[in-house]
Amino acid sequence: EAQVTQNPRYLITxxxxxxxxxxxxxxxxxxxxxxxxDPGLGLRQIYYSMNVEVTDKxxxxxxxxxxxxxxxxFPLILESPSPNQTSLYFCASSISGPREKLFFGxxxxxxxx
Amino acid sequence: xxxxxxxxxxxxTEGAIVQINCTYQTxxxxxxxxxxxxxxEAPTFLSYNVLDGLEEKGRFSSFLSRSxxxxxxxxxELQMKxxxxxxxxxxxxxxxxxxxxxTRLFVKA
Numbered sequence: 544e545a546q547v548t549q550n551p552r553y554l555i556t557x558x559x560x561x562x563x564x565x566x567x568x569x570x571x572x573x574x575x576x577x578x579x580x581d582p583g584l585g586l587r588q589i590y591y592s593m594n595v596e597v598t599d600k601x602x603x604x605x606x607x608x609x610x611x612x613x614x615x616x617f618p619l620i621l622e623s624p625s626p627n628q629t630s631l632y633f634c635a636s637s638i639s640g641p642r643e644k645l646f647f648g649x650x651x652x653x654x655x656x
Numbered sequence: 657x658x659x660x661x662x663x664x665x666x667x668x669t670e671g672a673i674v675q676i677n678c679t680y681q682t683x684x685x686x687x688x689x690x691x692x693x694x695x696x697e698a699p700t701f702l703s704y705n706v707l708d709g710l711e712e713k714g715r716f717s718s719f720l721s722r723s724x725x726x727x728x729x730x731x732x733e734l735q736m737k738x739x740x741x742x743x744x745x746x747x748x749x750x751x752x753x754x755x756x757x758x759t760r761l762f763v764k765a
């Protein structure tokens with residue numbers, strides 16, 4: 544089944560404790576992206592990747608890192624999480640870029656205490 | 657700046673027709689998407705418009721006017737399962753997609 548797999552689904556952590564949210568797609572998509580969703584603000588883009596080893600900042604990249612060592616994987620890293628990073632996070636992918644429809648993972652609800 | 661506006665909430669009756677509007681101001685335009693998002697779930701693709709006019713897909717239709725920076729999503733024969741948030745998104749040039757805050761639709765019996 545074609546899908547974007549995101550883990551974990553829920554995560555509670557404390558300020559400053561490094562964490563990684565994993566994202567994997569099995570559709571051979573070139574483009575992958577991370578979003579955070581906050582009430583009243585909609586989805587905001589954190590980072591995106593056009594292909595292996597090609598990543599760039601979205602609109603809200605501060606406090607986040609990403610890597611794209613393999614085409615299928617695009618992990619999101621929070622090296623020193625802070626409470627303002629408490630949010631619902633979605634990974635998404637598309638065939639070749641933002642002109643194509645996005646396929647979303649099931650989301651990660653992160654709480655930073 | 658770049659901005660997408662859509663109503664926060666709408667209520668409609670089962671079996672009726674509802675129109676959800678979206679206006680946008682972006683630095684570039686490579687197409688407009690509508691996504692559906694049920695509570696606690698991921699967004700799923702509904703429609704894509706890149707040229708002016710109406711795109712119809714079953715009970716759902718989407719309209720685009722690029723000169724007016726305006727789109728709407730039309731839902732016909734509303735069902736209870738259509739209660740969800742509807743997200744308007746613009747591929748704004750480069751590699752970015754900008755999302756509106758979403759419209760929560762409540763369908764009542």
